[in-house]
Amino acid sequence: MAIPSTPVPGAATSATERLHALDAVRAGALLLGVVLHTTLSFLEPRTWVVGDVSTSPVMNGTYFVIHVFRMTLFFLIAGFFARLVLHRRGTGGFVRNRAVRILAPLVIFWPLVMASTVVAIIIAANLAGEEVPGATPMTPSTFPLTHLWFLYWLLVLYVLALAVRAVVNLLDADGTRRSRLVDPIVRTVVARDLTPLVVGAPLCVAFLLKQDWLLWYGVPPAENGLIPNPVALVAYGCAFGFGWLLQRQVDVIRVWERRYPRNLVAAVVLTGVALAMVGLTPDTEPEALGWHKVVYAVVYTLAVWAWTMGLIGAAMRYLSRPNPSIRYVADASYWVYVVHLPLVMALQAAVSQVALPWFVKFPAILLVTYPVTLLSYRYLVRYTFIGALLNGRRRRRDEKPATEAAVPQAAAR
Known part of the structure; x- marks a missing residue:
């Protein structure tokens, strides 16, 4: 497929290779979600249904850093690929494709994820000798989308x-x-x-307009409610829209490729400044509008976009060439993210009362979760109707290959 672009002098990497890099970044954002959710039981103070006897400010810092950029990065790439699929398939084809790749997985997997999550919560409460939390009435503002909220938001x-x-x-x-x-x-x-000033400005303003904004947590969570919260809608909507516009001239992001070192350095510095301003322990009370809040909103927003530009640029530099291993992980990442949370919660519950330090239990959970989900993708999903639903049909090596498409199928998610 011909991809609309405005050539940049000296550009040597093809548009197709750029898609390999962006698909790898999208996969990385999903896989980082497993790490993010694994930290939750080790945070202090406790904010998760599972609370471990061993907590650490290191886990707080890990959560903070990942949360700064992960979903903005994801939605920018989602916007990029959304426009690509639309122009490749037309409006009708786009709607059908998104119904299969996004709507159907949400409808199919949400009940399963919700049921298994409830079971994990009950097990965790019993192991810790705690009372099982009561059910929250389902209303448009409290509907539990779980970690599959991103599918609902994509549809919106x-x-x-x-x-x-x-x-x-x-x-x-x-x-x-x-x-x-x-x-x-x-x-x-x-x-x-x-980019951080122009595209990030609406987010900065949205932060400051939210009177009950909890600074440490950045963009408010979006997993509950069918009506998107305004700050998250601004954050992810602007990222999605900018990704859509970037796809009109693919080679523009070559600028980020050249400048990724300084963008990543800026991201680290800005994130460090933001963390120094609020500390490793989150404040659960909103802060009144003042210079501290204004400066923090600016620094946090700049960090969001410095990470986004830096990581995409680094991927363009090092991950543009086709790589079977990276391609496989990119294919698997959708499945891994969809099914990981109940497994992570069960493992968190299993070790929560064990007298071992967090730095033993945290990697142990990941070392079980990643292999189990990746292997289940290989043997139970990849060549089945589930794999076809998530990624499009994949052929085994002994099958006659179909004509190669110009755009990686995983990218079209």
Whole structure:
């Protein structure tokens, strides 16, 4: 498929290779979710249904850093690939493809994940000698989407994107205005390192407008409620929209490839400053509007986008070439993320009262979770209808291969 792009002088890497890099980053964002959720039982103070007898500020710091950038990174790439799939398949094909890849997994796996999560909560409470938490009434504002909330949000963003696109097409039927106005603006924003300021500004404002914003937790959680919370909608909606615009001229992100070292250094420094401002132990009380809150919102927003640009740039530099191992992990990452949480919770519960330090139990949980989920993908999912649902059909090595598509199938998720 021909991918619309504006060439950059000296660009040597093909558009297809760029997709390998972005798909690897998307997979990394999903797999980091396993690490993030594993830290939860070791945080202090306790915020998770499973509380371990061994906690550590190191786990707090790990959670903080990952949470800064993970979902912004994911949704930017989701927006990029959404536009790619739309222009590859047309509106009808896009809707059908997203219904299969996103809506169907949400409908199928949510009841299973919810039921197994409830079982894990009951087991954890019994092992710790605690009272089993009561059920929360399901309302539009409390509906437990669990960690599959990102699928629901993708569907919401797809609907919004199609609606905006329909209006834009009415105003700019031949695309001339977009090519002459929007594309140069995006190129300038990226080339002059204005992305954190321009794309991040709405998030910074949203932070400050939220009176009950808990600074330490950054973008508020989105796993509960069918109505997206405003701050998260701004954060992830802007990322999705910018990813959509970047796909109009793929080679623009080559700028991030060249500048990834300084962006990653900036990300580390800004994250360190943000963490120094709020400490390793989260404050569970909102802070009144003042200079501290304003400066923190600015620093945190800049960190979000420095990580996003730096990690995408590094991937473009080192992961652009096809690699069977990375491709396999990228294919598996969707399944791993969908099914990991009940297993992680069960393992957290199993070790929560064991008199071992966190630095033994934390990696042990990961060393069980990753192999189990990856192997289950290999033997129970990859070549079955479930694998076809999540990633498209995969052929075994002894089967006659189909014609290679120009775009990696995993990327089209």
